[in-house]
Amino acid sequence: MKVQLCEKSVEEYRKIIGDKVDEIKESAKNLTGLKVVNVNATAFGGGVAEILQNLVPLMRSVGIDAEWHAIEAPSDFFNITKKFHNTLQGASIEITDEEWKFYQSVCEKNKNIVDEKADIVVIHDPQPAAIKIFSKARAKWIWRCHIDLSTPNEAVWNKFSRYVENYDKLVFHLKEYFPKEMAGRCVAFPPSIDPLSEKNIHLDDEFSRKLLKTLGIDVNKPLITVVARFDPWKDLFSAIDVYRLVKKSIPEVQLAIVSAMASDDPEGWIFFEKVARYAGTDKDIFFCTNLNGVGNREVNAIQRMSTVALHTATREGFGLVISEALYKMVPVVARPVGGIKIQISHGKNGYLAWNVEDLAEFVRKLIEDEELRKTMGENGRKTVIEKFIITVNLANYIKLFNEVLR
Template structure:
């Protein structure tokens, strides 16, 4: 029998935000904390997801829950378990909601039966914990099937969809058809963009953009010499003889050392510490199009062989993310595309699987890599919301992103980054990257403006205020028995 497990999250005080906020912003955050405590008095807010590490949801939840607990709200996190067949089905749904066929496998009666069986097992354990009146946030397609059971038990169920498509095509419709019986039981649904809301949820949808935690290990300040030391010890760049110790600070304030190395496919040596790096950090997912990034960079070097730059494509260890069965195949496709390149190109492209045994160590490595990057790329074919883009923008790095999905909300073209209109346009990607490499003044201006854009729109302080408004509307809906309007 499959049973979910709990991820324990320590509370974090909201006081950390005070230096980052204006007086008015700080007062609003404190008022929201009071409202949240009042609204949830005597109740628990449960978050249910499908993995505790790897991917945007696992990045987002721990710190948001920590701040909610710091505000005095009993917030807990459960992770469902599934079989390989279940996760193949949910990955197929993930692709379909983006408007992609994925592996093209069916979403019929047999798949529906497998999906229901796995979630029925998980629901039995959750029913022991969830009490009537509790709020349950179910995250993404993997958990949507829990809604009917938990609603019947008296919980106030909200489904949080972190992905979507701006257009309703046959694949998107197929996914919504599969999920519709379960979503009928959710009181509200939350989306990252209004364009992702399907007709079946139009009368009870809420729009809340995701955020990053600016105090997390992945986003904490890091001195350049420490950045180089961490990258040198992991093998991502050459290790200088006089390198500093690769030290970072854990969430609990305790210093720690990066001890593990990255698993890297490369030809020859690591980049020199002063080599400009073009970097994409993402899951090994075909919708992130790492093969396209590689080929776009190869085009750039063929046109400008003397350009001083190298490419790092980095993602998590492929065995570390339980709900992503495509990771290994995607990495193999990237390696195959790398092998197709001529010798001089392979010497300047590095494929890195980052260690995931210690999530905070992994976060420190990603932090160092993003801070060291001359250009950060996110060439997604589809994207609900690109957390790695917002992380890089917070670090004042110049970014090049595809003009798709949530990336359109995150990056303002020519203001705080560059957008490539067609994600399949490799020459346009090459031109945008070359432009930032050639023009440090432009790169610095975009990076500075990007940092401020994130500070005002994409931090946990703003996100917490949106979640308080969600709780208010959820209670109002329960009282009225109807929903009238959207939180935009």
């Protein structure tokens, strides 16, 4: 399925990054007319879809003939690829021979999603990875992995790796994710947020306050916000534990759990129910999802009105929600996993800690110290503009495309 995209120009970012716009255009001169096909699992829900929604139009704006396609697959396929996701991040789950065969058969059915005349194909994450072995496209192939591959389930990786072993380049968020046997073909650069997207564009405080009131959130009380999928790796149970510890000394504190139910994540419904039961009937815990009308603009408003952002994931490929909060000048308290470690500088734009008690203490400290929050918020925004916005990601892709063509 070809995803329809709105037009967007790199020139729109000049007010944020200045003359770096000219550097990006210059670096893309040799790529004019280059046909680049991006393929992922879904057109909606999750960080990859959000990135492509904004990145692909920017590729087009510098002369690249870029497209985005989402595969078509039944729910059983996504149940299997969710197992891939979890096991490649280290979980011990059995994947049967029949499931491997079914995965391959769906990828084979999607082989024509890639134009045979494509110059470069960028496959995102495990779901469409096997398409390459069936496609007739004589392109340069890039596998962009958005998950934490530092300690995979070896049995699963040994089988899965055959799907990506002949890719020209493999891209990860961090060098620590590189498979040793493929390290020579691996590249590391982070993903990005789009400061001009509906999820990150500036919103008036009055508008945001009104929006939060419609969700039942009291804008005059401190708000801890967690933005994460309902996924076992996000450990939302610990987020609730942190909130409960903070509430002992700050009784008026509230917790917003913000999420989108993605179409390629059937496991999400199960964990939504588990987390909701764990939260119980606490009137100060708010579940804000696309199921009750919370879209990108609402997420934006909730983040902007947050006192502190919290992230309790035990595994995280990168964690774009960290950059989203930092860009909005909201300090983040999180566990030091995956890409979170390169976004948060402990004591500068947030805090890093593993156990619930330490996380709660840092959250409490930030709620009680407005001046500290302001300083950390300013530092956080600077960090994101320098390293984690979409124009940096675009520049990295342009550099990669130039490399694979050479």
